[in-house]
Amino acid sequence: MSTLELNKIVAAVLVAGIIAMMAGFASRLIVHPKSLAQQAYPIQAAESAPSAGGAQPAAADKLEPIAPLLAAADVKKGEAAAKKCGACHTFADGGKNLVGPNLWNVVNKAKAQSAGFAYSDAMKKSEGAWSYESLNHLIWKPNDYVKGTKMAFAGIRNTQERADLVAYLRTLSANPAPLP
Ligand code: HEC
Structure with missing residues (x-):
């Protein structure tokens, strides 16, 4: 076996290893997302934060x-x-x-x-x-x-x-x- 061929084999093994590592890393990201505490009843954004300019609150935020x-x-x-x-x-x-x-x-x-x-x-x-x-x-x-x-x-x-x-x-x- 020539040195060149041996090098190719070693390179192939290394690349395969790197791919396997990356795949493992990526799949952990996908399979174990941070589990957020879910709200049973999604709360719609109710309060609109007052803007820096002191703008009036949106009309929809006033009780009619x-x-x-x-x-x-x-x-x-x-x-x-x-x-x-x-x-x-x-x-x-x-x-x-x-x-x-x-x-x-x-x-x-x-x-x-x-x-x-x-x-x-x-x-x-x-x-x-x-x-x-x-x-x-x-x-x-x-x-x-x-x-x-x-x-x-x-x-x-x-x-x-x-x-x-x-x-x-x-x-x-x-x-x-x-x-x-
Ligand atoms: C997530 C659960 C939930 C939803 C959805 C909900 N309520 Fe309520 N409601 C409650 C609870 C709990 C109380 C008791 C509140 C307390 O004791 O502070 C209550 C109390 C009330 C009361 C007072 C009743 C009394 O005997 O004095 C009324 C009226 C009322 N709700 C109407 C509604 C209406 C109309 C809707 C739909 C637009 C609604 N609620 C949606 C949980 C809910």
Whole structure:
């Protein structure tokens, strides 16, 4: 065997080794990505950081009343939107408490009164009953309405969608509350 041929064989073995090492390294990168703690409910970017120029917050970040929209709201669309709540709430009369309390007859119901549900202290301290606009505020940004609530929901920024949803909640009653 000539020296040249021997050199080629040695080179081939080295190259094969390097490729094997690199492949191993690359596959470790692919197969073992850093496992991030996953959030059960993705939180949409809620707060827009105030910009250096002190620009006004985006219009969508301002709570708008739903009262003017309720009479013409689309209950069917509201029912579809309520799927966002369904992971944590039931809506039927006598429905179970899940992660959140049952929401039958919630309009005008005293807050934090669903029997057998362990409310947060923050929610227990929130006074009064669920009016249309307090529901609007809660659904817009739960933690803005009840600071420290355990309702881990990012909120719905679209005012029409909140109106449709609250119009649907209103129908969940043997005796729906009058529209504003
Ligand atoms: C990730 C779970 C989760 C989702 C999603 C969720 N909620 Fe809740 N909700 C809760 C929890 C937990 C509470 C109790 C909060 C507390 O005690 O601080 C609550 C409380 C409430 C209350 C107060 C009820 C009472 O008895 O006083 C209302 C009203 C409500 N949620 C409506 C909604 C609506 C409408 C949606 C959908 C737009 C929704 N929630 C989505 C978990 C959730």
